Amino acid sequence: MAGADFTLDGKSLNELGREGDTNDSMEKVFNDIVTQGYYLNNQKLVEQYVRSAPFLLKDLMDWGLEIKLSDQRMIFTSGTHIMDVLLKKARSAGVDLMQDVMLLDLVTGDGAVVGALGLDVHTGEFIEFSAKAIVIATGGWHKAFWPNTGMRDLSGEGIAMAHRAGAAVGNMEFITFCCNIMLEPPMWRGSLAPYMLSLICGGNLSNKNGDNVLAGYDPFIVKTGTGTEWNKSFISHATMKEVRAGRGFANGGVHYSRGDAPWDYMKMVASFIFPGWKYKAMDLSEWGRMLEENLPIEVGPAVEYFEGGIIVDERFQTGVEGLFAAGECALGAFGSNRVFSAITEMLVQGRDAGEHAASHALKRPGQAPALKVPGTLRERAELPLNRKDGVAPAPLRRRVQETAHERLGPIRNREELESFIAFLEDVKSKDLPNMCVALKDRIYNKEWIDALEMGNMVHLLETSARSALARTESRGVHFREDHPCTDNDHWLKESVVEFSGGSFQVGARPVTITSMSPPSGAVPYLDMMKRMMEAHSDTGGKH
Amino acid sequence: MGKTIHVKVFKYNPAIDREPGFQNYLVPFEKGMSAMDALDYIYQNLDGSVAYYDHAGCSLGICARCTGKINGKAGLLCQTAVEGDVTLEPVNASKVVRDLVMRRGETRE
Numbered sequence: 001m002a003g004a005d006f007t008l009d010g011k012s013l014n015e016l017g018r019e020g021d022t023n024d025s026m027e028k029v030f031n032d033i034v035t036q037g038y039y040l041n042n043q044k045l046v047e048q049y050v051r052s053a054p055f056l057l058k059d060l061m062d063w064g065l066e067i068k069l070s071d072q073r074m075i076f077t078s079g080t081h082i083m084d085v086l087l088k089k090a091r092s093a094g095v096d097l098m099q100d101v102m103l104l105d106l107v108t109g110d111g112a113v114v115g116a117l118g119l120d121v122h123t124g125e126f127i128e129f130s131a132k133a134i135v136i137a138t139g140g141w142h143k144a145f146w147p148n149t150g151m152r153d154l155s156g157e158g159i160a161m162a163h164r165a166g167a168a169v170g171n172m173e174f175i176t177f178c179c180n181i182m183l184e185p186p187m188w189r190g191s192l193a194p195y196m197l198s199l200i201c202g203g204n205l206s207n208k209n210g211d212n213v214l215a216g217y218d219p220f221i222v223k224t225g226t227g228t229e230w231n232k233s234f235i236s237h238a239t240m241k242e243v244r245a246g247r248g249f250a251n252g253g254v255h256y257s258r259g260d261a262p263w264d265y266m267k268m269v270a271s272f273i274f275p276g277w278k279y280k281a282m283d284l285s286e287w288g289r290m291l292e293e294n295l296p297i298e299v300g301p302a303v304e305y306f307e308g309g310i311i312v313d314e315r316f317q318t319g320v321e322g323l324f325a326a327g328e329c330a331l332g333a334f335g336s337n338r339v340f341s342a343i344t345e346m347l348v349q350g351r352d353a354g355e356h357a358a359s360h361a362l363k364r365p366g367q368a369p370a371l372k373v374p375g376t377l378r379e380r381a382e383l384p385l386n387r388k389d390g391v392a393p394a395p396l397r398r399r400v401q402e403t404a405h406e407r408l409g410p411i412r413n414r415e416e417l418e419s420f421i422a423f424l425e426d427v428k429s430k431d432l433p434n435m436c437v438a439l440k441d442r443i444y445n446k447e448w449i450d451a452l453e454m455g456n457m458v459h460l461l462e463t464s465a466r467s468a469l470a471r472t473e474s475r476g477v478h479f480r481e482d483h484p485c486t487d488n489d490h491w492l493k494e495s496v497v498e499f500s501g502g503s504f505q506v507g508a509r510p511v512t513i514t515s516m517s518p519p520s521g522a523v524p525y526l527d528m529m530k531r532m533m534e535a536h537s538d539t540g541g542k543h
Numbered sequence: 544m545g546k547t548i549h550v551k552v553f554k555y556n557p558a559i560d561r562e563p564g565f566q567n568y569l570v571p572f573e574k575g576m577s578a579m580d581a582l583d584y585i586y587q588n589l590d591g592s593v594a595y596y597d598h599a600g601c602s603l604g605i606c607a608r609c610t611g612k613i614n615g616k617a618g619l620l621c622q623t624a625v626e627g628d629v630t631l632e633p634v635n636a637s638k639v640v641r642d643l644v645m646r647r648g649e650t651r652e
């Protein structure tokens with residue numbers, strides 16, 4: 001987990017001892033999450049998010065969470081600190097934790113999940129888990145893209161294995177690209193530092209011709225789309241417009257510099273978020289000098305968050321008995337665009353999914369069912385180890401990642417999506433079945449890990465590309481050049497992808513609505529973005 | 544061809560090898576590259592067998608799982624800049640799982 005803010009309504013935040021905003025309410029937050037998601041949200045899950053957030057924050061504070069700063073609707077701390085607090089609590093509750101163990105596949109029997117096969121990547125030995133209930137909480141699948149925001153392990157195995165076991169996935173086309181991610185130098189590639197600094201201090205984005213990237217956009221969109229967390233979708237969209245028109249730089253980005261932002265203010269903010277120009281172990285002092293002199297650094301959008309995922313009901317149960325999912329791997333509360341905190345989502349969903357999974361397990365008396373891991377699962381996993389020659393996983397992985405970044409970015413069109421799907425088909429038929437690792441022994445074999453992850457990455461890329469191709473409109477973080485309107489008459493529905501008999505069936509289902517009725521009509525993308533921004537309640541802050 | 548550097552990497556599988564050794568690689572130099580960028584290049588282009596901790600790392604100096612010795616000095620592989628020829632070793636060779644990967648919970652000297 002890399003992130004660090006937790007959002008909730010300002011009134012509850014005030015009641016928890018921070019300033020917050022006493023005029024805020026859960027209803028206002030609900031309104032804002034649904035409009036930020038362009039009405040594609042599952043409103044039952046939005047309600048669960050809004051209602052549960054204050055309790056979760058109280059729990060975290062009781063367990064020792066230290067808050068660095070807060071605004072009307074947010075507390076801010078470090079991601080590693082949240083992890084420490086959670087791990088300490090989990091250990092004290094007697095939870096067994098395992099590290100560097102990779103789940104490979106679920107095992108089902110009579111339509112219910114009964115366990116899973118894992119691999120200890122240090123020893124290369126298989127581990128069998130038998131279980132009455134399983135909660136998938138494997139996060140996103142950032143590793144399918146390069147560059148990304150630093151996650152080297154998130155390859156989407158959890159979503160892919162749930163899909164293989166019979167659970168449906170949904171809204172896979174919605175992928176948030178965080179804006180202003182460092183693209184140079186190589187050591188900083190993927191860092192959010194300019195994103196954070198620009199959100200607070202502003203700055204200037206320019207293209208190859210020296211023109212301001214955001215000039216020409218509606219001033220209200222620019223203001224909201226730079227000064228709040230709407231920046232991810234708006235700036236990523238605007239940046240990709242430049243890059244695709246040939247006005248970008250060598251690494252596929254644009255230039256960020258301090259511009260008119262006062263140096264003293266920026267220095268003060270930086271001293272708070274990167275004390276001594278250190279972002280954890282990253283030494284950004286050279287960048288500090290560049291900012292002072294108003295020199296540019298190349299930044300651009302990189303994959304950061306996945307709105308779609310495994311379809312769950314309000315109990316976080318998937319379509320497979322005993323299988324639950326929570327957090328970023330699940331199709332959650334955010335519809336087609338996330339502005340509010342994903343860390344809140346992870347916590348509120350994790351808690352409820354855990355409770356429901358536990359009560360499900362308690363209803364199944366006796367020991368966990370005897371596990372019969374099909375031999376084919378192991379054999380399949382060992383194929384790349386046993387093959388004598390074939391395709392090397394590492395260069396293949398990089399080729400897939402770079403193509404995904406190019407073809408499944410914030411701006412798409414039919415031609416590119418079709419050619420990407422053809423590329424994936426090719427990888428599936430020619431490369432995946434022939435992957436072969438150079439070193440045959442099992443101990444920390446990086447190529448073997450890559451080979452095991454590859455199939456899952458390609459699987460999810462295909463679900464996403466097929467959903468993006470099917471969705472002939474633009475909404476949230478999905479913009480189709482060839483369908484530039486938000487089509488509220490035909491596309492206010494969630495995309496659904498089922499997987500059976502080795503093939504994908506792309507369909508749709510109605511959006512789950514409780515209290516906010518969606519709009520109608522077809523509206524040009526940026527006009528719709530503006531309408532959704534304007535619908536925000538009167539509470540301030542970044543969300 | 545642009546500038547290249549020699550990267551000397553500690554290679555050792557305690558289960559098989561009698562003693563550790565080093566392997567040399569020639570890597571294209573890029574300004575602002577880290578030791579991990581050099582290893583990524585080697586892994587992707589020259590030698591798929593090289594092991595360093597990255598399967599669950601962040602590569603941004605946050606998780607601190609990629610500790611190593613860079614020209615004899617302990618640091619994070621992902622946040623130590625490489626400016627010329629370089630030698631990469633684990634922080635403690637007696638706790639190695641393979642090459643630069645150390646046993647769980649023992650990533651320090």
Ligand SMILES: Cc1cc2nc3c(=O)[nH]c(=O)nc-3n(C[C@H](O)[C@H](O)[C@H](O)COP(=O)(O)OP(=O)(O)OC[C@H]3O[C@@H](n4cnc5c(N)ncnc54)[C@H](O)[C@@H]3O)c2cc1C
Nearest residue numbers: 001002003004005102103138139157327328341342343346
């Ligand atoms: C750089 C960055 C910054 C962010 N900043 C913020 C922020 O400031 N605020 C915010 O709200 N959100 C932020 N987010 C998003 C937020 O961090 C995530 O949405 C959230 O952490 C998801 O939680 P999760 O528990 O669902 O998944 P994760 O936190 O991603 O955890 C998934 C875990 O599952 C493990 N795993 C995956 N596959 C397997 C497998 N096959 N076997 C075993 N284990 C597996 C992974 O190793 C990982 O530990 C950020 C994301 C990124 C990438």
